[in-house]
Amino acid sequence: MTDHSETLALWPAPFAPGAVDATVTVPGSKSVTNRALILAALAADPGWLRRPLRSRDTLLMAEALRALGIGIEETVSSSSAVAGPAGGGGEAWRVIPAHPQAPATVDVGNAGTVMRFLPPLAALAEGPVRFDGDPRSHERPLRGVIEALRALGARIEDGGRGVLPMTVHGAGSLDGGRVTVDASSSSQFVSALLLSAPRFNKGVEVRHVGERLPSTPHIRMTVDMLRRAGAQVDAPDSGGEPNVWRVTPGALLGRDLVVEPDLSNAQPFLAAALITGGRVTVPDWPTRTTQPGDALRRIFTEMGGECHLDDRGLTLTGTGRVRGIDADLGEVGELTPGIAAVAALAESESTLRGVGHLRLHETDRLAALTREINALGGDVTETDDGLRIRPRPLHGGVFHTYEDHRLATAGALLGLVVKDVEVEDIDTTGKTMPDFPELWHRMLAPEGPGAAGVGD
């Protein structure tokens, strides 16, 4: 957790005068968009991404791919699959694949998906590709990807530090083959090695050897998207050996893909219904998905809400009660800040476990949540692998966010029911949801202009 600066703007979090009642269309999934961009860049033919997320993390990915010679064109799509309620077309990216070119420079910002998913693709270029990013990117784990790529035949200069900045010196192709990796600090190590593997000469066999593996739905998302792009993948959940994934070399198809809404970014809106005893509908909630955010249906039901999925989307109705929870969130770590905020407002204690790796996310999320909820009068303690949260009456104050989009949305959530909360640097939500402040205000004033479809 880097220290905060008092010079960052403070955003007066809107206080909800009563139960919220709104329909909120949330933007596309970061994780799906950035995987789709990599797969489309490596495909044999051009492809479409419809309703891509446009946020800092995905624009950095698109910019990096352009630097490597891949074409990404902005278009307005005429597909009926993405037509809004007014019948118009949606925005889309057309991706024109090319063999990755070097020399190139990549700014990863603080995007885990960019700093981990791109180096294997860069290793296919012929020449140096320099990777750097925000100061926090120099602290986030990358050694697993660097060492695995070396074992697969790549030359990488990282000064022996195992973190950014680094330069990947591609030789125009990569052997691939068998590799072991300890992905206990990030599931993205496994996803990174699998995503580009159809283009490695021998494909890949990745064996995870660490004690634990976080965020396994995100690895299933990688496998599912690879298969939909035509790759042959053996994985533990399709009868394969536990902790082993195999990708066969072969061509990838250029796809026409509609990006699902980001279910993790739906979390603050659904939570708003839960904590105010109101009702929020998120349209286009997929009936089948690998996104970890789908677990919110179960988690927020256990915490007192009622969830209903139908053709209008997912509706969460608050019952007026908010219960504490004892949960292992290892599979769904990115939901922790929002769950912690709800837990701080519950009628009973919560224990959140299995998320020690969050200390190496955008910020040390366990330390940051503890410090900021306690600064508002809360009683949160850090455990080895999570948080213990005892609800207390909270008061207003500044909620610092440490350049972490999910800290910012957690602060907004608290401010909905605690008067006079000011969230520092709300613009940090731009990492995955630049429209957050607007969507949040509109959720609270659905009678105003644009009520017909918040976020449409």
Ligand SMILES: O=C(O)C1=C[C@@H](OP(=O)(O)O)[C@@H](O)[C@H](O)C1
């Ligand atoms: O592959 C992905 O798209 C992600 C995997 C997870 O990373 P970790 O396994 O590092 O937690 C998740 O927290 C992150 O927000 C997105």
Ligand SMILES: C=C(OP(=O)(O)O)C(=O)O
């Ligand atoms: C951990 C997250 O992001 P990243 O992709 O940068 O790891 C997140 O979005 O919660």
